Amino acid sequence: NIFQAIVSCIGGDGTIYIIPKSFETALNKLMAEIQNTFKGLGLLIPYCWKKGEACVVRGSDTVWYRAKIVEVSGSTLQVQYIDHGYIESIPQCHLYPTTFYTGIPPFCIPCQLYKTLPIGNFWQQDAVDYLQELLKNEEVEIHVEELPDNPWGKLSISLYFGGMSLSSFMAYQKYCIAEDCQDVQKLEVFEGDLSPSYLLQPLPVPGETFPVTVTHLVSPKEVYICLDSSGNLTKRSAAERAASCDSESLNKALKWCNKIVKTLPHLTNFKKELPCLAEYVDGLWYRAKLLSITQLVPVQILVQFVDYGTYLVAPTSRLRHIPCHLLKYPVQAVRVLLAGFKPAPDDKNMERIPYSPEWSLKALWTMVDCVEGKRLSASILTVSPEVTISLYGDDKNLVHLKLIEMGLAELDE
Secondary structure, rough: OEEEEEEEEEEEOOEEEEEEEEHHHHHHHHHHHHHOOOOOOOOOOOEEEEEOOOEEEEEOOOOOEEEEEEEEEEEEEEEEOOOOOOOEEEEEEEEEEOOOOOOOOOEEEEEEEOEEHHHHHOOOHHHHHHHHHHHHEEEEEEEEEEOOOOOOOEEEEEEOOOOOEHHHHHHHHEEEEEEEOOOOOOOOOOOOOOOOOOOOOOOOOOOOOOEEEEEEOOOEEEEEEEEEOOOOOOOOOOOHHHHHHHHHHHHHHHHHHHHHHHHEEEEOOOOOOOOEEEEEEEEEEEEEEEEEEEEEEEEEEEEEOOOOEEEEEEEEHHEEOOHHHHHHOOOOOOOOOOOOOOOOOOOOOEEOOOOOOEEEEEHHHHHHHOOOOOEEEEEEEOOOOOOEEEEEEOOOOOOOHHHHHHOOOOEEE
């Protein structure tokens, strides 16, 4: 049995509490009903609470929750929120005894990792804290491995986040020993003489029109495009459907990688074209490849972000090894040449693109205005020796016509 779930909390003993996505609607309906039934403060008169007794609790967010008494000690009670799993000490004035809703089973399920032995036979506090930081309120994939012996026992599961097994990851971090570490290789990083590389994006067939976004411009003629999965064309090709699926899965995997990036070692090998993770100016980590060493003291590396086409000169502190499961997704950005125009020989603008002086900077900025944030479409003309396309604006006209109108380019038959 495989399903998606939200991790609501991690218990002090390492128990993973999950709420299946399929339960969300019913839980929200029940929560709304509880709020309508219970208003104001909890029970203000003396009451003899008993361990295991059902109640509702007014949380620190002023919302009422179903709970049960775990421990009684003076004026403070330890309660467990039965639909979310976490345990909290609450003053008696924030509780109310009730027999309402006791016939509805808890919406959260206590789980343990299947065939996974924590170091020291119990989850250490730093491991519990790490699990909480990594998983709380995150959507994960659950594989049911073994049912509990009694209805209140823990479900034995394999848990996957961003395509990685949690058991394998925690074993990699030396928090536990996992008997079934079949995907530990997904967490391994490349050392020595191994030369991994990215997969190329499959393209639509020549002549077919497909939605794209321009992610980076090198010059008015040379750009990087991504197949646009949000395009509303009714007939999407197999390449577009695959690109859309890959893009969504890659974004999820990268989100998780950003959470665990501090556990990945810094790069020590600076071989050209080597895949890596690089930190962009927004503080997030993305897939990249090494291009060249631009400075030796201190070391500065020119990298290219393969899913966008953009470049960055970064110190080694902003480069890390890439987990190999991130290599299974094709690069999202494709370098293409735009057909139908060339630089105007009589363009008198003195400011030129330093690395492409046949073009003026004005031509480059004009092209940026033509494509930035626009709904574009493309049609492939040739794939060899280089991918050449016709690029159309949201008005269905060729984007380079604006440059020709302004005298910054001319038609190239």
